[in-house]
Amino acid sequence: MTRRVLVLLCLLALNVVSAIAVVQSTQKTRELFHQLQSARLTRDQLTTEWAQIQLEDSAWASPDRVSQVARNKLGMIQPHDYVVLGNKP
Template sequence: MKRGALLIPLSLIIAIVVSALAVVRTKHENRGLVTELEGLRSDRERLDMEWAQLQLEEATLANNNRVERIARNQLGMTEPNDYVIVEDKP
């Protein structure tokens, strides 16, 4: 057999092995990225739920009736009897 006749099949076998290793590596990386994506989606859902709860809490704490009750009871504030407008003079 000639040397050139062995070179072509050998180079094809090497190319097939390299290609197979590349496929395995790519699939492994893909699985890792899918796992990471699922974790990030889970984190996003948790953060969205926390954000909704915080918005509800903020709305509750900023309720006008609540603020007025705290101002009257805890801080002793009252509405003024007379309204006086003071203009700013330059």
């Protein structure tokens, strides 16, 4: 009978250890899932920011805008406009 009780105690101990391992594994899975969700959120925010930066970059670098800034702020004119006005270098 002692052997039988010993086997049952060992099985009980193994069962308790197994249950604790399941709980720890579940907790770790939840933590990792939370980290994954946070990383996905960060990725989505960075993707949106990158798209906005690309849009802004294309707007700043558009040929019409560059031409307008060159004329208005720098006083530049295209060479054929200079010749048409009757001015010669």
